[in-house]
Amino acid sequence: MNERLIVFTRYPEPGKSKTRLIPVLGPEGAAQLQREMTQHVLGWAKALATCRPLCLEVCFEGGDDSLMRQAFGNDLTYRRQAVGDLGQRMHAAFEAAFQAGSHRAVLIGTDCPELDGRLVQAAFDRLGENDLVLGPASDGGYYLIGLRSPAPALFDGIAWGTGEVLRVTLSVAEAAGLSVTLLPRLSDVDCPEDLAVWNRVKGCRSASDDSRRISIIIPTLNEAACLGRTLEGLRGAACLETIVVDAGSRDGTPEIAEAHGCRVLTAPPGRAGQMNAGAAVATGSVLLFLHADTLLPQDFERHIHATLAGPGVAAGAFRLSIENAQSVLRAIQWAANLRARWLQMPYGDQAIFLSAETFRAIGGFPDLPIMEDFELVRRLRRRGQIAVADASVTTLARRWNALGPLRTTWINQMVVVGYYLGVAPERLAQWYCRSEDRHREADQSVEDVLPNQRSHQESWGSPANDPH
Numbered sequence: 001m002n003e004r005l006i007v008f009t010r011y012p013e014p015g016k017s018k019t020r021l022i023p024v025l026g027p028e029g030a031a032q033l034q035r036e037m038t039q040h041v042l043g044w045a046k047a048l049a050t051c052r053p054l055c056l057e058v059c060f061e062g063g064d065d066s067l068m069r070q071a072f073g074n075d076l077t078y079r080r081q082a083v084g085d086l087g088q089r090m091h092a093a094f095e096a097a098f099q100a101g102s103h104r105a106v107l108i109g110t111d112c113p114e115l116d117g118r119l120v121q122a123a124f125d126r127l128g129e130n131d132l133v134l135g136p137a138s139d140g141g142y143y144l145i146g147l148r149s150p151a152p153a154l155f156d157g158i159a160w161g162t163g164e165v166l167r168v169t170l171s172v173a174e175a176a177g178l179s180v181t182l183l184p185r186l187s188d189v190d191c192p193e194d195l196a197v198w199n200r201v202k203g204c205r206s207a208s209d210d211s212r213r214i215s216i217i218i219p220t221l222n223e224a225a226c227l228g229r230t231l232e233g234l235r236g237a238a239c240l241e242t243i244v245v246d247a248g249s250r251d252g253t254p255e256i257a258e259a260h261g262c263r264v265l266t267a268p269p270g271r272a273g274q275m276n277a278g279a280a281v282a283t284g285s286v287l288l289f290l291h292a293d294t295l296l297p298q299d300f301e302r303h304i305h306a307t308l309a310g311p312g313v314a315a316g317a318f319r320l321s322i323e324n325a326q327s328v329l330r331a332i333q334w335a336a337n338l339r340a341r342w343l344q345m346p347y348g349d350q351a352i353f354l355s356a357e358t359f360r361a362i363g364g365f366p367d368l369p370i371m372e373d374f375e376l377v378r379r380l381r382r383r384g385q386i387a388v389a390d391a392s393v394t395t396l397a398r399r400w401n402a403l404g405p406l407r408t409t410w411i412n413q414m415v416v417v418g419y420y421l422g423v424a425p426e427r428l429a430q431w432y433c434r435s436e437d438r439h440r441e442a443d444q445s446v447e448d449v450l451p452n453q454r455s456h457q458e459s460w461g462s463p464a465n466d467p468h
Helices: 019-051 065-072 086-099 117-126 165-175 192-206 224-232 253-259 271-281 300-308 327-342 356-361 372-381 398-403 405-420 425-442 456-460
Strands: 003-010 054-061 077-080 104-108 132-136 142-147 180-182 214-220 240-246 263-266 286-289 313-322 353-355 385-395
Touching: 003 019, 003 086, 019 054, 019 065, 019 117, 019 192, 054 065, 065 077, 086 104, 104 117, 117 132, 117 142, 117 240, 117 263, 132 165, 142 165, 165 180, 214 224, 214 253, 214 271, 224 253, 240 253, 240 271, 253 263, 263 271, 271 356, 286 300, 286 356, 300 313, 300 353, 300 385, 313 327, 313 372, 327 385, 353 356, 372 385
Parallel strands: 003 054, 003 104, 054 077, 132 180, 214 240, 214 286, 240 263, 313 385
Antiparallel strands: 104 142, 132 142, 286 353, 313 353
């Protein structure tokens, strides 16, 4: 296989594992922590290897092959680490990977519980254009290193275990002319004060493991102006994966997503196809489809699980709140929430969520150029109730500001009427675009209203598909 994931770990032997934690956990407790953290990493690594064609191998210290298999299973490739300091051992592992035919190799440890498959995927993807990828650790080291060719200088003369590892490595890479990219900074668990990180991750995993995992899927095209703010609002959420499906942005949108630790996919323009692509690789038991300009409420996970747990509920959505809404926008906001609650017809701006099982059972979003969320909700209503959570999402007013609230609402409602009357979605999409273009020519451009920011519809290169 062209890609190889190398996991460095140690057999969990009391007195020789997590030695800096022995004073607070004791020898047995420290060894058990080593075992649990290794199992955590190998769990998601094996899942990653089922959906990405890569070779997964475990390089270990202590114990032997038989003991490692007893501890972590027979379905893995085990290899003892080479002799020498950490740098020599890592260099030997990379050398073996490239000699075996790998074109990209990523090496990780088991000390960083926040590391997961999406970041490792991002590392492999970035090696397509970079020589070196590093995952900075908060203690000054790194939790991940990836290469696409041998680079022995990176492992020579480094004071391992100090706070200078990352800085010196970057200096060596610069001197060697290597192109470098960095992943988000994460925390290792080495000292007693680091145990809070593991306890938080472990707490998420113990909540029925993946049964509460939420996959947030965000379709994008040139959304750099607002995506960062949306992703910042997800920080600190547990049991969460975020998948950004980009349709060829030229404004740095994918880079913003990667910098926030998202899994980034590419797909042809068209929100239905993009969201289906994200859902196809999602690992969560719940899928939430979020627009790049929409902020989720605090504690959104609790609201999602509570809403879906209601009797007869097939899917859910949040109440709509338009940022800085005044007069007409307040009326539009009120009407949207009334429609969602009484007619059970929320649209995309309200962050529709449902179980992954239900989504796949109804065939996902229909392949339509417009009104795909409208049709999805209609299909879901045949399976049960569309419930509204007791919390609101906040979306930017840019779509309404672009053409004016009344004009935008009139255009959207004409699309809905046309769809009910059986007009082909392709014709509706063409009419929608022409209507917007005519109004823009008569008034001012979107860029005059919102500097450096394109409208939700215009940035898409296709009509909006969540009319209100």
